[in-house]
Each structure stands twice: as structure tokens, then as C-alpha cells.
Amino acid sequence: MFKKPLLLAAVALQFAFVAQAQQEPVNLDVVHRIKQEGLKNSQVMETAFYLTDVSGPRLSGSPGLDRANQWAKNKLTEWGLKNAHLEEWGEFGKGWEIEKSYIAMTAPYYQHLIATPKAWTPGTNGPVKAKAVLVEIEKEEDLQKYKGQLAGKIILTKLDSEAKTSFEADAKRHSHDDLEKLAMSPEATGNTNSSWTPERIAQYRARMALRNKAAEFFKAEGAAVILSSRGGIHGTHFTSNGAPYAKDAAPALPELEMGLEDYGRLVRLLEAKQPVELEVETKTKFHTDNLKGYNIIAEIPGTHKKLKDEVVMLGGHIDSWHAATGATDNAAGVAVMMEAVRILQAMGIQPKRTIRIALWGGEEQGLHGSRGYVKQHFGDPATMKLTKEHEKLSAYYNLDNGTGKIRGVYLQGNDAVRPLMEAWLAPFHDLGATTVTIRNTGGTDHLAFDAVGLPGFQFIQDEIEYDTRTHHTNQDTYERLQADDLKQAATIVASIVYHTAMRDKLVPRKPLPKPRQAS
Amino acid sequence: MFKKPLLLAAVALQFAFVAQAQQEPVNLDVVHRIKQEGLKNSQVMETAFYLTDVSGPRLSGSPGLDRANQWAKNKLTEWGLKNAHLEEWGEFGKGWEIEKSYIAMTAPYYQHLIATPKAWTPGTNGPVKAKAVLVEIEKEEDLQKYKGQLAGKIILTKLDSEAKTSFEADAKRHSHDDLEKLAMSPEATGNTNSSWTPERIAQYRARMALRNKAAEFFKAEGAAVILSSRGGIHGTHFTSNGAPYAKDAAPALPELEMGLEDYGRLVRLLEAKQPVELEVETKTKFHTDNLKGYNIIAEIPGTHKKLKDEVVMLGGHIDSWHAATGATDNAAGVAVMMEAVRILQAMGIQPKRTIRIALWGGEEQGLHGSRGYVKQHFGDPATMKLTKEHEKLSAYYNLDNGTGKIRGVYLQGNDAVRPLMEAWLAPFHDLGATTVTIRNTGGTDHLAFDAVGLPGFQFIQDEIEYDTRTHHTNQDTYERLQADDLKQAATIVASIVYHTAMRDKLVPRKPLPKPRQAS
Structure with a gap:
């Protein structure tokens, strides 16, 4: 496979640097405080209640999505995040x-x-x-x-x-063997x-x-x-x-x-x-009065003189299908990401880099919200013409695989991130998050970032009833949410986002992809 | 516990006789032919289709039950059973x-x-x-x-x-351990x-x-x-x-x-x-035009000069709750019992005793159909005044524990029946029917017979989704039926009914119970 020599050289240098680096530092005092706030003072289920029961189905372009968007924007503002706003990503449709x-x-x-x-x-x-x-x-x-x-x-x-009777449980968690299989994958193939x-x-x-x-x-x-x-x-x-x-x-x-x-x-x-x-x-x-699509954006501003213009992003899509309240797809991910920034805000952390949460619209119809945002802010995967902001984004973390707790992370083929993730997950092994896999996973908004060469990650999550009962069904309701799983996930995301915001360097990147229109 | 001396003596004699008897004979040629007809030419799913999809919900007193009653009566007649008729058991209500x-x-x-x-x-x-x-x-x-x-x-x-997520399968079968536990029960206690x-x-x-x-x-x-x-x-x-x-x-x-x-x-x-x-x-x-309740009764007449007035009964209730088509409660049992007599009829067997199928109404509101029938034909459990017919009934076999195959039989405390059942189940061990337990089971129509001292039995069945999804739910539909299980059950019932009809003696009885109004 052809790669531009210049890029290869740059990557080689970057990898070499990481290999010689100190062990990735972890602030265990902050981890402890995050766990206290995330596991003991959690508001994640209340957030989920407003996203699901109160807002209703959140189909792209629907009044239900509008309700959820407004509620989320106001709640983020109430928690003290800055510049919470709806940001148009383009035209969606009816x-x-x-x-x-x-x-x-x-x-x-x-x-x-x-x-x-x-x-x-x-x-x-x-x-x-x-x-x-x-x-x-x-x-x-x-x-x-x-x-x-x-x-x-x-x-x-x-x-x-036809309707077959299953003698297997609708709900399941990853076994040790499942995780071992993921971890020992030698290639960055996988669920894409x-x-x-x-x-x-x-x-x-x-x-x-x-x-x-x-x-x-x-x-x-x-x-x-x-x-x-x-x-x-x-x-x-x-x-x-x-x-x-x-x-x-x-x-x-x-x-x-x-x-x-x-x-x-x-x-x-x-x-x-x-x-x-x-x-x-x-x-x-x-x-048809407004055909535009929107994402919700809000920030905890960075405080470091040189690094505050750099950004760590986290998010998940807030739109859903229409037959239920999209609890696991994806109020769960939104509630966790909102809870993660609430935890950090409640702790009064002063991040070096800016932490930015994005709740995407239009995901179910083709990652429209995240793709539109990436194109506006970072670059166009068709041409690979990149913006100034592209240089400033450290990483994007996504959650959209249901209500299950975090069991690890997909490196999305980015070997250089492994030591970071291993260090950052270490304090959460006792909460079940142990596995770092080189594999790709697909189907959701981190792909929009990956497509322009930005580090975008989705976590490994327990499946629970995702395939059997919840994903795009009329039964994806509040009842499907596992409170303890969501608390665990919010705690881990808060910590990883915090450490991404505080480390000396940006998260290392893969080589830039080729322009799509050329491939 | 007090028991009348006279009765105890009678029982002791009866038990002694059985203990000295030859091994219970089994006609393996007939068993083979029953298996051929029941497993290879089964009509049980077609019967179930007419009872469920075509008839609809069969709530006691409803037009749906009327449709099913008429269809069943006609089908039994079409198969060649004699004197198929609706028999009033008393007043039900609206x-x-x-x-x-x-x-x-x-x-x-x-x-x-x-x-x-x-x-x-x-x-x-x-x-x-x-x-x-x-x-x-x-x-x-x-x-x-x-x-x-x-x-x-x-x-x-x-x-x-609240709706809890289960990590266990909705559907299950009896494990070897479950059956062992049932079999090794020293007391006739149990599910009553x-x-x-x-x-x-x-x-x-x-x-x-x-x-x-x-x-x-x-x-x-x-x-x-x-x-x-x-x-x-x-x-x-x-x-x-x-x-x-x-x-x-x-x-x-x-x-x-x-x-x-x-x-x-x-x-x-x-x-x-x-x-x-x-x-x-x-x-x-x-x-309110007709407040009466009905059972459906049909017979394969006995052919033995002395024994043809004696009767072996089999049945299950045909009424259901109203939110679905009562597939496992109890179209399954009805379809199996109808299939059992169809098998015997198709084989052209000439039973010594009369074989009588009864499809009960009003079970869901309190075993009304079977209790009414027993009172009219055999005796009143309140007074224990018994009829002539009481002397002539050998046994009643019931099926009403869902769609699961037969794993054995509850002896309902009748030790004297053990050798019969063990012999009769032996040719069906390879179909999973192995277990004879002294235990009682309750909740359905064999109790009406047991209440007047007649041998009434319900089989041990695999539960499948009975408690989780089907029993009295809006999802007790045709899809819940396990075709292979129903075929197995019909085959076993046909054989047990056949052997009950052909043996020299009536099935041994327990001591007569005391009048209920005296207890």
C-alpha cells in the first residue's frame, strides 16, 4: 500500500519519541476525587431521564430532538460550562x-x-x-x-x-475470553x-x-x-x-x-x-420550517497560557430513532459524556487544554452532525485540506455502544496511544476496564475524526441487550439503562479526558489518510 | 394425621397386590407405531394454528372460545372419534x-x-x-x-x-439436576x-x-x-x-x-x-345470551366385552386469557391431547377400555369445567358422594404446563402407580422423558379428579418461556410453540393412554379423600 514518504518519516519519528518517553503520568489524587464524585454523587440517571422520558423520541429534525437539545444546552450552562450553544452542521432535511x-x-x-x-x-x-x-x-x-x-x-x-425461541440470555457482558480475544488481535481490523x-x-x-x-x-x-x-x-x-x-x-x-x-x-x-x-x-x-441540523457544543475552558487553545473533545450522538426514547442509542452515551464534564466541573478542575463536549445530531442517518462539524472545524476527508484547528485537537472520545460499562478502548490502529490508554485505564481495572485493543470499531461518530487523521476513539462496552432488545427498537427505553454501568463509564471518561487535557503533548496521531476522492 | 381404618386396610391390600405383580407389560410394537405416526406424520402444529391464530383469544364465555370449541368438536369427529359434543358443565357467567x-x-x-x-x-x-x-x-x-x-x-x-434486566435466558429446559431433585423427593409435597x-x-x-x-x-x-x-x-x-x-x-x-x-x-x-x-x-x-359453560368431549369407544364401560381420560383446558391466543396456556395441551387421540385413531387401534378426551372450559377462573364434569360424572368432593361412573374411570391425564416436552410425570402421591409409569416411560427415555416423582403438582384440571380420589396426573414438562414470557401474557402466541416438543408429548401421551386402556386392571388408586366440608 502506497504511503507518502514524507508522512512515513514523520510518523516514524513520533513513534520513536513515544517509545523512549517516561511512563505516562497519572494523577491518582484526581482519579480518587473523580471516582468519589462519579460513583457517589452521580446525576447520570437524572440526566438520562430528561433525555429519554421527558424529551421523548429524538429523531433527527424532530421536536423531540429540539427539546433534548435545549434541555442539554441549558443543563450544561447550569453546571457552569462555557459557551454552550447549538451549532449548525448543515442542512438535514424534513x-x-x-x-x-x-x-x-x-x-x-x-x-x-x-x-x-x-x-x-x-x-x-x-x-x-x-x-x-x-x-x-x-x-x-x-x-x-x-x-x-x-x-x-x-x-x-x-x-x-420467524420468531425463534432463544435459550440464551438477551443480556450479556464480555467474558474474560471475549476481552482476551479483542486484546490479542494482531491487526487493526475489526468491527468496521x-x-x-x-x-x-x-x-x-x-x-x-x-x-x-x-x-x-x-x-x-x-x-x-x-x-x-x-x-x-x-x-x-x-x-x-x-x-x-x-x-x-x-x-x-x-x-x-x-x-x-x-x-x-x-x-x-x-x-x-x-x-x-x-x-x-x-x-x-x-x-419543514427549519431544515438545518445542529450539534450542541459546550466547553470547560483551558487555563494554561500556551495550551488553552488546544482542545480535548468528548461526545456522542443525541439523536435517536423514533419508536422509543433511544435510551441506549444513545441517551446513554450522552448522559455519560454530560456526566463526565459535570464531574470535572463539580471538582473545579482547571484543565490546561480546553475540554469540549459535543452532542451530535443526525448520527442515525449517516454521522451527519459529527461529519459536518469535522468538515467545518478540522478538514475535509475528501480533499484532506485541513484547518488550523486540526493542529490543535488532541483527541476525541466517543460513547455510543449502549448502556454497558466500559471494558477498555479501541486504539483504532493507533499503536502510539497504547501506553497512554494502558496508564489511564490502570486505576479502573477494578471497575472492569482492562482491555486495550489495536482494533478498529465502526458505526459511530469517532469515524468522522479518524477520517481526517485525528485521534478518535470509541470505548469497548459491555453489550447488555443492545443487539437483542434495544438497538433501533420500540423498547429502547429508560428501563434498559444500567445505572452502575453509566456511573462507571462517566468516571472513566472524566479521568481520561482530564489526563488528555493535562499531559504535556497532544495525543499522538496516525499518519494522515489519503484524500477520499483520490482513493 | 387421622385416616379411616377401613380405608387404610383397603389400601394396604391394593399395594400388596401391586408389589407382587408381574412387571407392567409394554407393547413395543404399538409404541413403535405410535412414534412413527406421532413424530413423522404429526398434525399437532396445524391443530395449534386453528386453536390460536384462527380461533383467537379463548376467554371463557367468549366468541373466540365458541369458535375453538366448534372447530375442535368438528375436527375430532372428522378424525373418526365418536360422540364428539359440547357438554354443559354449569353456569359460567358473562x-x-x-x-x-x-x-x-x-x-x-x-x-x-x-x-x-x-x-x-x-x-x-x-x-x-x-x-x-x-x-x-x-x-x-x-x-x-x-x-x-x-x-x-x-x-x-x-x-x-420495576423492569430489571435479566442476564438469564427467558427460555430454559430442566437440567439433569432439576429432574434428579424432583425424582428424589421423599414426600408427596411439591407445587400444590x-x-x-x-x-x-x-x-x-x-x-x-x-x-x-x-x-x-x-x-x-x-x-x-x-x-x-x-x-x-x-x-x-x-x-x-x-x-x-x-x-x-x-x-x-x-x-x-x-x-x-x-x-x-x-x-x-x-x-x-x-x-x-x-x-x-x-x-x-x-x-349474556348464554351464560353456560361447556367442555368438549369425544371418545374412541372401548371394544372389550367386559372393559369397554371403563374409561381412560385425557385432556387439557381449551379456554385462555384474552390478550393473546393462549398458545402455551393451553392450546399446546389441547393440541397435544387432540394429536394423541388422532395418532391412536389413525393407527386404527381397538382399545379394550373407552378412551375419552375432554377439553375443559373455565379453567382459568378456577378449574370450573373439569370440576363441573367431575361433580356430574364421578362425585362431589364436598360430600364424597360418589357415582357408579367413579368405579369405572381408570385414570385422567392432563397437559397444561406450556409448550415444553414431557420429562416425566407427577405421581400425585400415588406410590402404586410408580411401576406403571416407569414401565410406560421406558421406551421414551431417549426422547427425554425419564422422571417419575411422587410429588404433587397443582394449578390445573387433574386436581378435579384427585379431589374425589380418582387417579389424575399432570406431566413434568420443560418450562421453556412459561414464567417469563407466555403464561397469561399478551405474547402467548403461536410463535411460542415448540413443534418438536409438542410432537414428543403427543407421542408419549398416546402410548400411556393406550397402555392404560389395555391393561388388565384399572390404574391403582390412593385412599379416598375425606369430604371437603368435613375437613
Whole structure:
């Protein structure tokens, strides 16, 4: 793999320096005080309550996100952080929220069903009572057999998956072996969507293309409502967007997502030629008065004459999907990061460098908030034209893998950071944070920083119920939050941010990446 | 403990006889054919589909139960059983079903909620939009502080329990150790509500009394709707009856049950003094044209000149609670028992004794169907006045502990049956049915037979998700059924019923119990 000789030389020098350096210093007195404040005076669950229960679902562009943004800005100000503000990262698109959602089977007998409108789909414009039709489509030509049959109907498609009983727990923590496996990885590979092989991507694209063709067909035929399922059992269902949020996107049909039981019952009845009638009434509202997207930014200003212009950042995305209150995705991360700065503020620390918290918007639709911020402040990964600020950012720490406590950190391929992280995690081994892995992890906002060569890190977290129950489901609620885990995480982040702000040098960097448009 | 001398003598004789008897014979050719039919040509899942998805919830007295009763009667007839009929067991009370169920939080923001009207509660008579009020009542006097404040309001009471994340699987099977523990029990104690200590019963009664006082108060104050929760997480919620079903029962307030998340969110918001507004629209229908309750009875007639008047019974209750389709409670048991007689019928067996299947109604409200049947046919446990038929019943086998396969049988304190059961289970050890325990088990219809001294047995079954997800929940649906388990169970029951029908003697009995009214 080609790398520019100049850059390689610079990196070699940097690594050599670190190798000869003293052991990374850790201020154990400060660690002790952070633990006292973070574990004994925690406000993390109260913060989480306001982000979830009080604000509600925080879909990008929605009033719920606005409520959470305002609350977070005010709370950070109240805690004494400086210059807390909403900062526009660019144009997002239409806001959207649910104003009514009701669906029931009315024949062969009455059964109210658990379902949620897909994001950015329209409502039904009043109650719709209609026959359900099961369409079976494996290729585009299959659509033609339904020509003229779908007007006014409620459409279901055959399910790929069925509700299987699991004899494994929904919730789990990393075992010693899991962590050992992570730690002993010799390569900086890992979770950066590695399960997405080219075949899988091709299959996914083909499926999406067929889905879009089918959606157009159903609309052209005048179908009333589409029902679909992306899985989830026992009343849990997964959700996603059902239509584009761009301001000029064409309107879609009303569509609701359901769990495997209610959906499965309808499908089985239809397969057995039992007539099924449904009643659906949904009302959704689009918000087009402000198409902008925002991040929330606030600071604990640096106090060192020379270093106060340098910055340590921490953050997580505050937006969520719409079917629940996004407790683990990602009120958890936001509450922890807010708690981390609250701890430092409550201790009255005077950091050398400026500590800046960022609560990102638009993450769920493609890391929009963090990418917009990075482009405005640090540089464009397409061109790798960098700003003055790029020189001044020491590191960015992210939290967005659910409610589980911190078990370590992904170095994101940055070997030079290992001694720092090992030293900084050492006082937290007894809280379960032991593991430093060279691996990458993907899927969230640290990637925006990594893309322009800035040190951006996501922590290793216990999974708890992330994949089974919470991530993008209708059950990602306050109940899913593990208070002790969030306290632990806030304490560790506060300490790592503190030490990043106080060390003599910036956190060492990887070689700059190539411009994306060149690759 | 006093026992009548005469009875003791009779028992001693009976036991002595069994101890000298030959090993209980088993017809392995028939066992082989039963396994072939039951494991390879099974119709148990199709039967379950019609009982659940097609019939719908089967609350006692409801149209759903009527549909299932008619379907089962017709199916048994179609399979060739004789004299399939609905047999009245007595007066049940009002039928009831849900015709609409919608609830959402409309302020501070919109959130549709998962809930189900409690059985036998009235509807709201159109949509109700009202403020939610949290009442905290620990004793009757606490009610007075809400005097004059509840008219038109939606009432919530503080929760006893919260949604805890479990790191254990929802579904489990009996381990070898579990079964060993059951088998090695020296006493015929066990599950007959043994956890109900006098203290617990007293606490429960006090709680129920306070609950009733509160319900009267809310009604007198003119509250609009009551919300409550008996637990359940991730979209699963438990359900029960909310008002009496007796024909002259006083009307209650509309009441809905919810899972811990949706309920918890409302409670937390109210505790934090956030105004909460809800919209509720429920419609329920009472059926009073026929207050009778029914069992479904059908037979494979006996063919032996002397023994054909003797009867072997098998059954399970066909009624269910109302929030789902009662798949594991107890479509599973019904489907298995129906499948067992289908297997025997398909094999063209000519049993010496008559084999009679009974699908009970009214079990969920107190074993009404089986108790009524036993009183009509065999005797009254209150007086222990017995009928001629009492002499002719060999045994009753019941299935009502969910979808899990049979791991053995509870002897219900009847030591004399041990050699029979051990012999009959031996060919099914390789299917996991190994355990014979002297213990009692309670909670279902075999108790009606046991109460008049007839051999009534419930099998030991794997629990699967019974306590966590299915038993009396809104998620007791077709998906919960384990096809292989049901096939195994039907096969074993068919064989045990066959051997009971063919053996020389009736199944040995315990001493007759004392009349209940005398105890």
C-alpha cells in the first residue's frame, strides 16, 4: 500500500519519541476525587431521564430532538460550562413525528397490534379499514401478478425470518475470553463493518432495489398501507426510516413496522386463505420550517497560557430513532459524556487544554452532525485540506455502544496511544476496564475524526441487550439503562479526558489518510 | 394425621397386590407405531394454528372460545372419534371480548402505548382524553387525600416492581439436576401452591381488599379509566381479569394493563411533576345470551366385552386469557391431547377400555369445567358422594404446563402407580422423558379428579418461556410453540393412554379423600 514518504518519516519519528518517553503520568489524587464524585454523587440517571422520558423520541429534525437539545444546552450552562450553544452542521432535511398510531385486526376477530409508523412516512389521513393482501415477490416480474388487485388494500410481504425461541440470555457482558480475544488481535481490523462482504453488500443492494420497485408499484396501484417487519419478538420490534427525509423527497405510502408475532399471525392467516381485515389510523407530521441540523457544543475552558487553545473533545450522538426514547442509542452515551464534564466541573478542575463536549445530531442517518462539524472545524476527508484547528485537537472520545460499562478502548490502529490508554485505564481495572485493543470499531461518530487523521476513539462496552432488545427498537427505553454501568463509564471518561487535557503533548496521531476522492 | 381404618386396610391390600405383580407389560410394537405416526406424520402444529391464530383469544364465555370449541368438536369427529359434543358443565357467567383497544400518551409528547383492557371491564364509550393522576395508596385512609380530585381523570398507582434486566435466558429446559431433585423427593409435597404460606395468603388478601376499596373509591369519584401493571418487559405484559364475570356483577371502571416500560414512563413523568395527558379508546362487549359453560368431549369407544364401560381420560383446558391466543396456556395441551387421540385413531387401534378426551372450559377462573364434569360424572368432593361412573374411570391425564416436552410425570402421591409409569416411560427415555416423582403438582384440571380420589396426573414438562414470557401474557402466541416438543408429548401421551386402556386392571388408586366440608 502506497504511503507518502514524507508522512512515513514523520510518523516514524513520533513513534520513536513515544517509545523512549517516561511512563505516562497519572494523577491518582484526581482519579480518587473523580471516582468519589462519579460513583457517589452521580446525576447520570437524572440526566438520562430528561433525555429519554421527558424529551421523548429524538429523531433527527424532530421536536423531540429540539427539546433534548435545549434541555442539554441549558443543563450544561447550569453546571457552569462555557459557551454552550447549538451549532449548525448543515442542512438535514424534513423533521417528522408521530401524532397518532393505531392498528388492529378486525376480522376474523379483533386483535390490537403492536406497530410503529416508519420514519418519514405519511399518515393514513383518517381511519382506513381494508382487506389485507399477502404479496410474494422474489423478483421484479412477480409484481405483475398483483396488477389491479391492490387498490385500497393493506399490503404484507412474506417474511424472511420467524420468531425463534432463544435459550440464551438477551443480556450479556464480555467474558474474560471475549476481552482476551479483542486484546490479542494482531491487526487493526475489526468491527468496521467487516461482516459486510462484497456479496452481502450486493445482496443487500438488490434487496433494497426490489423493495423500492415494489414500493413504487404499490403506490401506483393505489394501495392504502404497507406493513412490514424487520424482526423483534415478544412485543419488541425493530424500526427504521421508511422514506427519504430530503426536503424534496417524493411522498411514500403509509408504512408501519411490526414484531414477528403480530406480523406472523397476519401472514399465516392469509396463507391459510383466511380473510383478514385491518383497521389502521396513523397521523404523522412533517416539519419543514427549519431544515438545518445542529450539534450542541459546550466547553470547560483551558487555563494554561500556551495550551488553552488546544482542545480535548468528548461526545456522542443525541439523536435517536423514533419508536422509543433511544435510551441506549444513545441517551446513554450522552448522559455519560454530560456526566463526565459535570464531574470535572463539580471538582473545579482547571484543565490546561480546553475540554469540549459535543452532542451530535443526525448520527442515525449517516454521522451527519459529527461529519459536518469535522468538515467545518478540522478538514475535509475528501480533499484532506485541513484547518488550523486540526493542529490543535488532541483527541476525541466517543460513547455510543449502549448502556454497558466500559471494558477498555479501541486504539483504532493507533499503536502510539497504547501506553497512554494502558496508564489511564490502570486505576479502573477494578471497575472492569482492562482491555486495550489495536482494533478498529465502526458505526459511530469517532469515524468522522479518524477520517481526517485525528485521534478518535470509541470505548469497548459491555453489550447488555443492545443487539437483542434495544438497538433501533420500540423498547429502547429508560428501563434498559444500567445505572452502575453509566456511573462507571462517566468516571472513566472524566479521568481520561482530564489526563488528555493535562499531559504535556497532544495525543499522538496516525499518519494522515489519503484524500477520499483520490482513493 | 387421622385416616379411616377401613380405608387404610383397603389400601394396604391394593399395594400388596401391586408389589407382587408381574412387571407392567409394554407393547413395543404399538409404541413403535405410535412414534412413527406421532413424530413423522404429526398434525399437532396445524391443530395449534386453528386453536390460536384462527380461533383467537379463548376467554371463557367468549366468541373466540365458541369458535375453538366448534372447530375442535368438528375436527375430532372428522378424525373418526365418536360422540364428539359440547357438554354443559354449569353456569359460567358473562362472555366478554375486546372490540377496540387504543391508548396513547398525548402530552408531553405523543407515544402510542402497549396495553390491553382487563377482562370483563367495560369500554370507555368513545375516546377519552384526560390528565393522568398518580395516586399513592398504602392504606385505606390514603384514599381520602384524593377526594374530589379524580373526576374524569386517568388513574395510575405507584408500581411495586420495576423492569430489571435479566442476564438469564427467558427460555430454559430442566437440567439433569432439576429432574434428579424432583425424582428424589421423599414426600408427596411439591407445587400444590406450596409457596402460598399463610403470611403470603394474608398479605395477598389484604392487598386485594385495598385494591377493591380503591376501585370503589375511584368509581365513586368519577374517574374515567384505571391503568395498572402486573409486570412484563420488552413489550410483553401480563393480563388478568379486572371485574367479576357473574351475570349480576356490578360494573367496574374501564381498566387496562400495561408492561413495565410504558407504565413506568408515565409514573416517572408524574413523579417528576410533568403533566401527562392520555387518550384512551376501548370498546368491549359483554355476551349474556348464554351464560353456560361447556367442555368438549369425544371418545374412541372401548371394544372389550367386559372393559369397554371403563374409561381412560385425557385432556387439557381449551379456554385462555384474552390478550393473546393462549398458545402455551393451553392450546399446546389441547393440541397435544387432540394429536394423541388422532395418532391412536389413525393407527386404527381397538382399545379394550373407552378412551375419552375432554377439553375443559373455565379453567382459568378456577378449574370450573373439569370440576363441573367431575361433580356430574364421578362425585362431589364436598360430600364424597360418589357415582357408579367413579368405579369405572381408570385414570385422567392432563397437559397444561406450556409448550415444553414431557420429562416425566407427577405421581400425585400415588406410590402404586410408580411401576406403571416407569414401565410406560421406558421406551421414551431417549426422547427425554425419564422422571417419575411422587410429588404433587397443582394449578390445573387433574386436581378435579384427585379431589374425589380418582387417579389424575399432570406431566413434568420443560418450562421453556412459561414464567417469563407466555403464561397469561399478551405474547402467548403461536410463535411460542415448540413443534418438536409438542410432537414428543403427543407421542408419549398416546402410548400411556393406550397402555392404560389395555391393561388388565384399572390404574391403582390412593385412599379416598375425606369430604371437603368435613375437613
